[in-house]
Amino acid sequence: MGALNEKRIADYLAAQPQEQIISLKGWVRSKRGNKDIAFIALSDGSTIKTIQVVAELNQFDENLMKRVTTGSSILVKGKLVASQGAGQTVELLAEKIEILGDCDPEKFPLQKKKHSLEFLREIAHLRPRTNTFGAILRLRHAMAFAIHKYFNDNNFYYIHAPIITGSDAEGAGEMFRVTTLPAENAPKNESGEVDFDKDFFGKEANLTVSGQLESELAALALSKVYTFGPTFRAENSNTTRHLAEFWMIEPEMAFFELEDNMDLAEDFLKYLIRYALDNCRDDLDFLEKRQQEEELQMKKEDRSSMPLIAKLEHVLAESFERLTYTEAVGILEKSGKKFEFPVSWGVDLQSEHERYLVEKHFKKPVILTNYPMQIKAFYMKQNDDGKTVRAMDILFPGIGEIIGGSQREEDYEKLSKRIDEMGIHRDSLWWYLETRQYGTVPHAGFGLGFERLMLFVSGMGNIRDVIPFPRTPRNLEF
RNA sequence: UCCUGAAUAGCUCAGCUGGUUAGAGCAUCUGACUGUUAAUCAGAGGGUCCGGGGUUCAAGUCCCUGUUCAGGAGCCA
Numbered sequence: 001m002g003a004l005n006e007k008r009i010a011d012y013l014a015a016q017p018q019e020q021i022i023s024l025k026g027w028v029r030s031k032r033g034n035k036d037i038a039f040i041a042l043s044d045g046s047t048i049k050t051i052q053v054v055a056e057l058n059q060f061d062e063n064l065m066k067r068v069t070t071g072s073s074i075l076v077k078g079k080l081v082a083s084q085g086a087g088q089t090v091e092l093l094a095e096k097i098e099i100l101g102d103c104d105p106e107k108f109p110l111q112k113k114k115h116s117l118e119f120l121r122e123i124a125h126l127r128p129r130t131n132t133f134g135a136i137l138r139l140r141h142a143m144a145f146a147i148h149k150y151f152n153d154n155n156f157y158y159i160h161a162p163i164i165t166g167s168d169a170e171g172a173g174e175m176f177r178v179t180t181l182p183a184e185n186a187p188k189n190e191s192g193e194v195d196f197d198k199d200f201f202g203k204e205a206n207l208t209v210s211g212q213l214e215s216e217l218a219a220l221a222l223s224k225v226y227t228f229g230p231t232f233r234a235e236n237s238n239t240t241r242h243l244a245e246f247w248m249i250e251p252e253m254a255f256f257e258l259e260d261n262m263d264l265a266e267d268f269l270k271y272l273i274r275y276a277l278d279n280c281r282d283d284l285d286f287l288e289k290r291q292q293e294e295e296l297q298m299k300k301e302d303r304s305s306m307p308l309i310a311k312l313e314h315v316l317a318e319s320f321e322r323l324t325y326t327e328a329v330g331i332l333e334k335s336g337k338k339f340e341f342p343v344s345w346g347v348d349l350q351s352e353h354e355r356y357l358v359e360k361h362f363k364k365p366v367i368l369t370n371y372p373m374q375i376k377a378f379y380m381k382q383n384d385d386g387k388t389v390r391a392m393d394i395l396f397p398g399i400g401e402i403i404g405g406s407q408r409e410e411d412y413e414k415l416s417k418r419i420d421e422m423g424i425h426r427d428s429l430w431w432y433l434e435t436r437q438y439g440t441v442p443h444a445g446f447g448l449g450f451e452r453l454m455l456f457v458s459g460m461g462n463i464r465d466v467i468p469f470p471r472t473p474r475n476l477e478f
Numbered sequence: 479u480c481c482u483g484a485a486u487a488g489c490u491c492a493g494c495u496g497g498u499u500a501g502a503g504c505a506u507c508u509g510a511c512u513g514u515u516a517a518u519c520a521g522a523g524g525g526u527c528c529g530g531g532g533u534u535c536a537a538g539u540c541c542c543u544g545u546u547c548a549g550g551a552g553c554c555a
Binding site: 038070084086105111113114116121236238241246351352403448 | 479488489490504505506507510511512513514515516517518546547548549550551552553554555
């Protein structure tokens with residue numbers, strides 16, 4: 001039996017202690033005790049919990065025990081027994097301890113005390129070893145798995161949209177250029193501009209800002225598809241909810257109209273939240289406690305209105321409020337509240353407006369639909385009123401926009417006209433336009449920011465703390 | 479990118495209207511304690527006060543500047 005089949009700490013913590021001889025490998029979280037006995041909290045990342053290793057010191061070499069320090073990796077063989085102490089049901093009575101890797105306690109930055117999230121961001125290579133990031137990473141895995149499971153169970157096909165794109169017309173933000181041209185003295189053309197004909201692809205290339213256009217192509221063949229991959233935005237955004245590299249889930253469905261799109265999005269989000277509650281309870285309990293301790297230092301009005309798990313249950317119990325942009329503007333105008341940015345029909349809603357609707361007015365997730373055409377992307381289906389498009393944004397408390405989507409314009413003439421109106425270079429989208437000429441059908445889709453979902457489910461406040469190695473402006477360590 | 483605030487021990491922070499030798503808690507180390515739960519108790523070590531310039535008899539403290547970080551805004555997922 002190799003490492004592949006070895007049981008983990010999570011398995012043994014759930015097992016019946018019958019003095020069975022077991023061996024475990026992991027990292028020491030803390031050691032305490034007296035001259036006769038030592039208690040070692042051991043973690044292997046399989047659970048937020050540690051297993052208590054008990055070492056009677058007369059059986060172990062003093063110099064060996066000195067090397068058992070916070071952060072060191074050890075192998076322990078011994079008996080799994082019922083614990084004599086409170087706080088755990090089973091413990092490992094050590095018979096043999098082996099040091100796998102020493103860890104100098106004078107230098108190791110993680111201590112058996114609470115660290116600030118800001119400090120942990122500076123040591124992102126070590127922060128997976130903390131309780132908080134262990135919980136986050138397990139939760140992140142569970143959410144990624146649940147996303148694939150949901151779509152698979154609902155007959156969607158997973159499409160791999162390209163990461164490198166040649167189309168610059170997606171309009172979703174600034175892009176990162178991909179090039180093999182030298183940084184200095186790049187070849188120039190006759191007008192003195194960089195000659196991308198000499199570049200790897202023979203044209204300007206960028207990292208994708210969305211897999212949507214490609215997933216539409218697949219949906220117009222396989223009916224229900226989704227992408228789930230990295231996405232890149234070169235915006236100089238310095239906020240708690242933006243990353244330069246993030247993961248996005250983009251389902252795209254043929255024969256779906258806007259209402260179907262909303263039904264799917266709501267069912268999907270609730271499935272994911274339910275999945276977290278059903279499968280990550282220990283980690284959520286920990287994250288909830290963590291959030292409450294952190295918020296003790298905050299002003300009352302800045303604290304969460306509900307503990308994490310109650311908040312998740314609350315979202316499951318409520319149906320999302322669906323209303324049009326026009327209705328939302330009416331509510332905001334009638335609210336009597338003084339906004340920093342005044343509201344009127346036609347303006348894009350600001351964070352403060354969205355927050356008012358979600359957190360003050362409805363107190364639950366909100367789906368806003370049918371936005372003015374002027375403030376939305378070229379591919380959204382135009383309504384008959386000539387003013388609005390069949391867009392939908394889902395707004396979550398504390399997060400803001402978690403999903404943005406729409407029914408797509410399937411009419412060739414209307415789409416073509418809109419592309420020209422918006423000054424988009426139609427030659428780079430000839431393939432997209434062709435799908436509207438060859439068997440076009442109504443279709444719809446949306447994009448869910450994976451890290452924004454993680455923010456909501458974990459209760460964390462900064463998006464840099466729900467991805468292992470965040471990429472933000474001026475931050476590319478690790 | 480804009481606005482606001484911050485940078486002092488390994489970490490979290492205090493340090494007043496400038497005034498000898500810069501403090502605390504935690505962590506670390508040493509010792510005590512017969513089973514602890516971020517153990518407890520006692521002691522010890524630990525500092526380029528973010529970088530550069532200036533004002534002053536005197537700067538951690540005041541001014542200018544740069545850098546970094548945080549929060550808010552915009553862009554959006």
